[in-house]
Amino acid sequence: MSLLDRRVRxxxxxxxxxxxxxxxxxxxxxxxxTMAGRERSEIARAExxxxxxxxxxxxxxAEVAHLEEPAxxxxxxxxxxxxxxxxxxxxxxxxALYDAARASQAATPPSAPAPAQPxxxxxxxxxx
Amino acid sequence: MSLGLQGLGADALSRWLGxxxxxxxxxxxxxxxxxxxxxxxxxxxxxxxxxxxAGFLALAIGATHAALFSDVGREDAALVGAExxxxxxxxxxxxxxxxxxxxxxxxxxxxxIWDEGETRRAxxxxxxxxxxxxxxxxxxAGRRSFLMGGLTPEVRARIFDxxxxxxxxxxxxxxxxPLGSTAAHLIGFVDGxxxxxxxxxxxxxxxxxxxxxxxxxxxxxxxxxxxxxxxxELAKQVAKFxxxxxxxxxxxxxxxxxxxxxxxxxxxxxxxxGASDDARLNRAAASIYEMGSTFKGFTVAAGLDSGVATxxxxxxxxQPFQLGYRTIHDYHATHKVLxxxxxFQHSSNIGTxxxxxxxxxxxxxxxxxxxxxxxxxxxxxxxxxxxxxxxVWDDDAMASTSFGHGMNVSPLAVARAYVGLTNGxxxxxxxxxxxxxxxxxDGPQIVSPRTxxxxxxxxxxxxxxxxxxxxxxxxxxxGGKTGTGDKYDPVARAYSHTKQxxxxxxxxxxxGPLEAKRYFVMVLMxxxxxxxxxxxxxxxxxxxxxxxxxxxRIAPFLGVRRRMDTAPFTEVAPSPQDSGxxx
Numbered sequence: 001m002s003l004l005d006r007r008v009r010x011x012x013x014x015x016x017x018x019x020x021x022x023x024x025x026x027x028x029x030x031x032x033x034t035m036a037g038r039e040r041s042e043i044a045r046a047e048x049x050x051x052x053x054x055x056x057x058x059x060x061x062a063e064v065a066h067l068e069e070p071a072x073x074x075x076x077x078x079x080x081x082x083x084x085x086x087x088x089x090x091x092x093x094x095x096a097l098y099d100a101a102r103a104s105q106a107a108t109p110p111s112a113p114a115p116a117q118p119x120x121x122x123x124x125x126x127x128x
Numbered sequence: 129m130s131l132g133l134q135g136l137g138a139d140a141l142s143r144w145l146g147x148x149x150x151x152x153x154x155x156x157x158x159x160x161x162x163x164x165x166x167x168x169x170x171x172x173x174x175x176x177x178x179x180x181x182a183g184f185l186a187l188a189i190g191a192t193h194a195a196l197f198s199d200v201g202r203e204d205a206a207l208v209g210a211e212x213x214x215x216x217x218x219x220x221x222x223x224x225x226x227x228x229x230x231x232x233x234x235x236x237x238x239x240x241i242w243d244e245g246e247t248r249r250a251x252x253x254x255x256x257x258x259x260x261x262x263x264x265x266x267x268x269a270g271r272r273s274f275l276m277g278g279l280t281p282e283v284r285a286r287i288f289d290x291x292x293x294x295x296x297x298x299x300x301x302x303x304x305x306p307l308g309s310t311a312a313h314l315i316g317f318v319d320g321x322x323x324x325x326x327x328x329x330x331x332x333x334x335x336x337x338x339x340x341x342x343x344x345x346x347x348x349x350x351x352x353x354x355x356x357x358x359x360x361e362l363a364k365q366v367a368k369f370x371x372x373x374x375x376x377x378x379x380x381x382x383x384x385x386x387x388x389x390x391x392x393x394x395x396x397x398x399x400x401x402g403a404s405d406d407a408r409l410n411r412a413a414a415s416i417y418e419m420g421s422t423f424k425g426f427t428v429a430a431g432l433d434s435g436v437a438t439x440x441x442x443x444x445x446x447q448p449f450q451l452g453y454r455t456i457h458d459y460h461a462t463h464k465v466l467x468x469x470x471x472f473q474h475s476s477n478i479g480t481x482x483x484x485x486x487x488x489x490x491x492x493x494x495x496x497x498x499x500x501x502x503x504x505x506x507x508x509x510x511x512x513x514x515x516x517x518x519x520v521w522d523d524d525a526m527a528s529t530s531f532g533h534g535m536n537v538s539p540l541a542v543a544r545a546y547v548g549l550t551n552g553x554x555x556x557x558x559x560x561x562x563x564x565x566x567x568x569x570d571g572p573q574i575v576s577p578r579t580x581x582x583x584x585x586x587x588x589x590x591x592x593x594x595x596x597x598x599x600x601x602x603x604x605x606x607g608g609k610t611g612t613g614d615k616y617d618p619v620a621r622a623y624s625h626t627k628q629x630x631x632x633x634x635x636x637x638x639x640g641p642l643e644a645k646r647y648f649v650m651v652l653m654x655x656x657x658x659x660x661x662x663x664x665x666x667x668x669x670x671x672x673x674x675x676x677x678x679x680x681r682i683a684p685f686l687g688v689r690r691r692m693d694t695a696p697f698t699e700v701a702p703s704p705q706d707s708g709x710x711x
Contacts, residue, residue: 059281087680089690096690
């Protein structure tokens, strides 16, 4: 007796197997969809969280830019710290420090004590 | 053979179904018995099943593709789209200048509101800027309607927590300029639909949209530190001289990049509608002025390049000079024979007009055209204004234009011409886009490199011993040219003696080879008033000191180190008036 003709309680075995497979398939699809739905919802929540964090970061970046506005910083540093922009004569490279010190000494009259200046102006050349 | 249908009962439908199933069951045997395999029902069933299988397979593939690769249905797709309408604008060092930030629009649907009074009270308390009239209109609309836009996430969360039925939110992107009025005219602003209307926002509108898709910022040429220094020093000068308007510019002469562009009055691009047209006007690009003596640099460059004059060529400035129908005087007459360098230092109108006469009107016109002074300044800004230049270049036009009258140009046009004259002689376009470091832009050769070198030294001589002394900064070798142009009064149909444009066009450092780092700096004051000293606010008084202070502040940012001061050409004994000079 072939598998197609074999019967169990009047039902063909192949029909029963097919019905069983169908039930398993339905159950499997249901479970898979349920789990996938849960995963999707988790992913969506995570993505929403990431998007909100990104938006928050951008907002904070804009706030930092606003707080670091140069004119505002200059105003605050002058008002509360008494700071001012550095005169160019205070700007010197480490290599030029020795020359600047010598120029400072040369410019100082021998009788007067040498002022403690970090840097002296570079002497001007004669007109061409 | 049966499927257990014998017991289905006696009704017709059951019998019919039973017979149909029986025929189906025996169809295989009948087909085999009649020896017609094409009628074999098994074969037909196979084909039908195969078709169904193919259909389901196609659906499965489609569903898998949609599930894995499509953005449709993603919950944050709208939010991402709303955020990415325009790319960020940043300065050359990556500092944020403009950004689209996520905001929310507030919507009200009166059909879903249970307690109108409570909703009204809660919304008015949470949103102080919301007017009761506006809220009443929305509550009477009878449908879901927009109530208010631009809510920050914090405000949205506060209202959301109130749990008001019928009150909903939609995400929306809003352009924000976190630095407020800093560099407002260069950055520009957008309309409510996210389209650029002014400045870089308009100039790079498509590029900014494209960059947003790649999530890349658009870097501009300005350096925020230099911009801030220019704006701060301009503001000090404005407070002192109370002009109608003012401009400060810093440009890299080799790349043409605009490192700072400051205007006064200014405005807040976060609320451009709240500012006047005058405040929104980008005077550096969109306004044209008769610059006055700043133009003498162009005439002198043309004279040197054409071979008509050398720095030591002399011009008799002892008497007023008649050219065309005008008689030309010097603002501070020296009554001397002057060399070309002295003409520049004393800003002698007579000497400059005589130089122009020696060149001839056609040659002067050709040079001025080559310097780009008869065209709008070549820069991406859509505001770049067309100049007014003489229709006919006759003796009178030549006399006027040689010292900056009879020609109206924008400060950017002046900047572009000076950039070309001091970078070795190449007229390059100005740009508000950041270029790769070390870029040397190319353009037509307008004067020889030798002329460029000589002009740099003459400009330097004007700061060491001429009208631009107040711009001198020890160790930075600033060179420049002052300019004070009387403004034309259309009511009086004559030049005003009280309204003027005072400017100083400078370049630093003037020493070193032509390829060395070099920057153009300009300050212009439109209709400045005398300060507490009562001195005439000429270019040397109202503009040059600001240039000096800007140069001193920005040199460290630009990597320009202190060096030996130079004083080219023979120093002229300065007259007391030289700190103010010419008209």
